[in-house]
Amino acid sequence: MRKHIPMGDNGSWPEKLQPIGRFPVGGALFGEHRFVSSVWPDAAPPGEDWFMQEAGALIFWSSAEDAHKAVAQVEVYLDYILDFLSFQIQQPVKIVQLDVVDLTPPVRVGEMRDYISYPYPLGYMPPKLVGSVHMGTYQTVLYPQIPSSYVKLEKHVQRAVDWYVKSLHATTDADAFILLWISLEVLADLMGEKVAEATRLRCGHEIEKCPECRKQTASHRQGETLRAFLKSFGIAEDDVIALWRLRQIVHGAFRFDADGVNNLAARVQVLRAIVMAALKLALGVRPDQPPLVGFGGPAITPMVGIGGNKQITEWDVCFEDRSPVRVAYSDR
Incomplete structure (x- = not known):
């Protein structure tokens, strides 16, 4: 998401070009699926100039048999949120990475769990944005x-x-x-x-x-x-x-x-x-x-998904919830 540059006093030009992040932080319940929005866990994804861009994260919880079905369950909500944000700021908000990880309880940091990732920078494309x-x-x-x-x-x-x-x-x-x-x-x-x-x-x-x-x-x-x-x-x-x-x-x-x-x-x-x-x-x-x-x-479709096992990190479990599958992705 593009950052905001505040104006100076009385609407004058700012003395210093200092972009300010504006990715919303909060949460909501869509049907049976809870989600929270947060800042990106690191300063910014690697490999790109993020001076004017801000990376945020949306985390969904979904009960599903596997990772692919988990994505299918929350895809309509992903699309809704991205449309909602894009409409407000009049700029496209893209999914630059999507991660799906099994968090069936009990789960501990360091444990190996099933995992699918659509990694940065290609990320994940919703159906209406797919190009072949x-x-x-x-x-x-x-x-x-x-x-x-x-x-x-x-x-x-x-x-x-x-x-x-x-x-x-x-x-x-x-x-x-x-x-x-x-x-x-x-x-x-x-x-x-x-x-x-x-x-x-x-x-x-x-x-x-x-x-x-x-x-x-x-x-x-x-x-x-x-x-x-x-x-x-x-x-x-x-x-x-x-x-x-x-x-x-x-x-x-x-x-x-x-x-x-x-x-x-x-x-x-x-x-x-x-x-x-x-x-x-x-x-x-x-x-x-x-x-x-x-x-x-x-x-x-130029969209790559990587599957396997990953080691659970503090970031994976920092948002407490008892639902079994977490769908975590980031956008900008």
């Missing part, structure tokens, strides 16, 4: 070239390229999906066959003509047009349905939890392959020319 590295799905131009002249693209094509390139800069799967979908909609509007349908009521019945003036009610349906555009690239019906469901992400139709973003990395691969194929058509690039973008390859 896609393996084996690209065949790029081996030796790229600088264009010899400037060619102004048609405005829709340029917009689609802009959004596609933005997706390459995305650090999370959710951001990449949204940016790719915008590019898809631009291309579908430019290249796709417009689908028209009669007005459909909520009960499911269609009204082909207005009962008063007898005019046709058929009009352009954006949803059907987009689904037809996806199918035109040979995508399986199940993938089309899954992509359309995920498209509702921009309408807040579901949470960014593990269930809501299930298989998101795989869907990003499919969507990127479709958008690239459409872009190549729009740019006049042969389908068999690189870059070639496919899907179905592994997607790796």
Whole structure:
């Protein structure tokens, strides 16, 4: 968490640049899970300039069969607290390390216990912040070239390229999906066959003509047009349905939890392959020319978990509680 620099008297500039920590210290009970917040046990995690950054610790207690289930139990509360803090200070609060240790009583300092750590500096990423590295799905131009002249693209094509390139800069799967979908909609509007349908009521019945003036009610349906555009690239019906469901992400139709973003990395691969194929058509690039973008390859999340045994320290037991599993993590 970023530190605070207090102003001088009467709102003047401070005489000395002296950041002050503001990580909240306290505790609460969320359902059956108690947690406390505290300062980081050491001055700061190693390996980074912490002059303007402050490290704090949140400690959860949870009763679970193993460490992974313990994390799953408290993940919604972790997410809630991080959102709450980030909203207040208008800056992201990151989990730079997450530790899970078995504290089934009785427990003593120096005792060896089961332990899992997502160590600093990669730490732990909640589902909505996961970003994947896609393996084996690209065949790029081996030796790229600088264009010899400037060619102004048609405005829709340029917009689609802009959004596609933005997706390459995305650090999370959710951001990449949204940016790719915008590019898809631009291309579908430019290249796709417009689908028209009669007005459909909520009960499911269609009204082909207005009962008063007898005019046709058929009009352009954006949803059907987009689904037809996806199918035109040979995508399986199940993938089309899954992509359309995920498209509702921009309408807040579901949470960014593990269930809501299930298989998101795989869907990003499919969507990127479709958008690239459409872009190549729009740019006049042969389908068999690189870059070639496919899907179905592994997607790796750059988050490392280390398991084994650890020696219980004073820090592990300094917050008294009789619950069996402690989930300790730090954020900034």
